[in-house]
Amino acid sequence: MAPRSGGSALTVSVPADTPGADGAPASVGPEFRLSLLLARHGGSTDARIREALTTSGVTPRHAIVLMHLDDGQVSQRDLGTRLGVDPSVLVTLLNALEDRDLVRRRRDPADRRRHIVEITEAGAAAATVLDAAIGRVEDELFADLTARERDTLLSLLARVRTTHPGACGGEADTDL
Numbered sequence: 001m002a003p004r005s006g007g008s009a010l011t012v013s014v015p016a017d018t019p020g021a022d023g024a025p026a027s028v029g030p031e032f033r034l035s036l037l038l039a040r041h042g043g044s045t046d047a048r049i050r051e052a053l054t055t056s057g058v059t060p061r062h063a064i065v066l067m068h069l070d071d072g073q074v075s076q077r078d079l080g081t082r083l084g085v086d087p088s089v090l091v092t093l094l095n096a097l098e099d100r101d102l103v104r105r106r107r108d109p110a111d112r113r114r115h116i117v118e119i120t121e122a123g124a125a126a127a128t129v130l131d132a133a134i135g136r137v138e139d140e141l142f143a144d145l146t147a148r149e150r151d152t153l154l155s156l157l158a159r160v161r162t163t164h165p166g167a168c169g170g171e172a173d174t175d176l
Helices: 034-056 060-069 076-083 087-099 121-141 147-158
Strands: 103-108 111-119
Touching: 034 060, 034 121, 060 076, 060 087, 060 103, 060 111, 060 121, 076 087, 076 111, 087 103, 111 121
Parallel strands: none
Antiparallel strands: 103 111
16 A cells, blocks of 8 residues: 555554564554554644634634534533533633624523523534535545545544543543
């Protein structure tokens, strides 16, 4: 298999428990360490997404919030749970989006302690543009994968444990 642009092809599979000459487990090179590959590709993907969103002035974190709200209004607490972020981080994200008239927060008439967050018309239009920009990045990144391979990758990545053992309340340790 020839190397693809932007990375190198992995053509050899080396089991982690393959013994070396002295019978001890052989060292596995960084090109065979899944965590290092994910970190490298994640960094590259993040940079490409940030570049694609530059003209919108919206960060990937803001785009994720808008995408979560695109299905309809949600309580601020539920939104924070979906995103796996601390309430103070969520407030900062929502303040920035509200300042740009992309989201609106209001008190729940049934429970004045609760805030309802909803996407505005401008936010919905921005979410459509952002989704298309991210789609173009994905098409470029995964051009060499079949639809079935993309589905498999999505399924596998959904099962990767990203919760840090020291995280409070078992929430995902994520940068969104």
